[in-house]
Amino acid sequence: MQAQPETIPQLAGQTLIPLKGKQPFVRGWTEAESFSESTWLEADRYGVRLDGLVVIDIDRQPPQHYRPMLESIETLWVRTPSGGQHVYLRGRLTGHVPAPGWCDIKHGGGHQCVGPGNAGYVVFHNAPIADLNAAFDVLTTIKNERTATVVPHGTVSRKPEPCDANDNKLLALNGLSWHLYLLGWPIDKARSIMQHANGLLDVPIGKERMECETELRRGSW
Numbered sequence: 001m002q003a004q005p006e007t008i009p010q011l012a013g014q015t016l017i018p019l020k021g022k023q024p025f026v027r028g029w030t031e032a033e034s035f036s037e038s039t040w041l042e043a044d045r046y047g048v049r050l051d052g053l054v055v056i057d058i059d060r061q062p063p064q065h066y067r068p069m070l071e072s073i074e075t076l077w078v079r080t081p082s083g084g085q086h087v088y089l090r091g092r093l094t095g096h097v098p099a100p101g102w103c104d105i106k107h108g109g110g111h112q113c114v115g116p117g118n119a120g121y122v123v124f125h126n127a128p129i130a131d132l133n134a135a136f137d138v139l140t141t142i143k144n145e146r147t148a149t150v151v152p153h154g155t156v157s158r159k160p161e162p163c164d165a166n167d168n169k170l171l172a173l174n175g176l177s178w179h180l181y182l183l184g185w186p187i188d189k190a191r192s193i194m195q196h197a198n199g200l201l202d203v204p205i206g207k208e209r210m211e212c213e214t215e216l217r218r219g220s221w
Contacts, residue, residue, distance in 0.1 A: 003037065005046045007115055010076050010088070010129050015051065017112050018043030030110050045119075047112035054107040054132055056087040062102045069137045075130035081120030086113055091132025100142060173198055 007016060015032070017024050018039050024047065026032070026039055059082070062070060076088040097105045106113055116123045132139075173194045180190040198204050 001040050001043045001046070004035065004040050005115075005117065007046070007048065007117060008076075008123065008126075011048055011115065014053070015049040015109075016115065017047040017049050019045040019047045019112075019114065021045070022047075022114055024112065029112075046115050046117075048115040049109055050107055050111045050113065051109040052090060052092060053129070054089040054091055054093060054105065054135075055113050056085075056089070056135065056138070057104040057106055057113060058085040058087065058102065059104070060084075060102040066102075066138060066141065069141065073130060073134050073138070074127055075125075075134060076123065076127055077125035078116045079122045079124045080114075086116075086121075087135070088129045089132045089135055090129045093132075097139075097142075100145065105139075105142075 001018070005016060007014070015034075017029050018026060018035055020043060022045070025042070026035060030049070056070075058070075070087070073087060073089075078086040078088070080086060093105075093107045097107070099105045114121055176194055176197060180193060185193075
């Protein structure tokens, strides 16, 4: 590249990262605010550091039940050379978010994605970047499905029988705690609220099932 690139207005203020292919090649790129002209001359693309951003990086066709949820998100969408999409959202997540096989969820200053305007990366829905809550249904569904299948490290390789992840009450409580997590609540506090809400139900979920649910979720938060 000849000089530090310009990006689209929605990404103004984000740190741009020199890339070779899809990868940064400069040490300290997660903290640096700018890069020298000679560094940019070595780059063949630019990336967007995801400070304060979340990108749903769709690599494959999502399952059918996700499509209406994704289509309802009014935000910046970028098509990738492989035919995938980058869905940009503004907000913060904490920790690793396990993702299904059809997408990755990238977020925070330790991550970047190839920016729009690079060869093959084309904006196809030009809208302001929406708040993270616009994708609440998608992220909650991913979370619930991952909770039903993730086995925490060091535990048995099958889900204990009493714990039914399709139970409506469990899904509703799990959705509540996930919503608080998306809003930045500490994980332990969100779990505590979930347990308190369970106690307010006419017929609370039994202790064994709640403990099983909490243990499974510990592997996916």
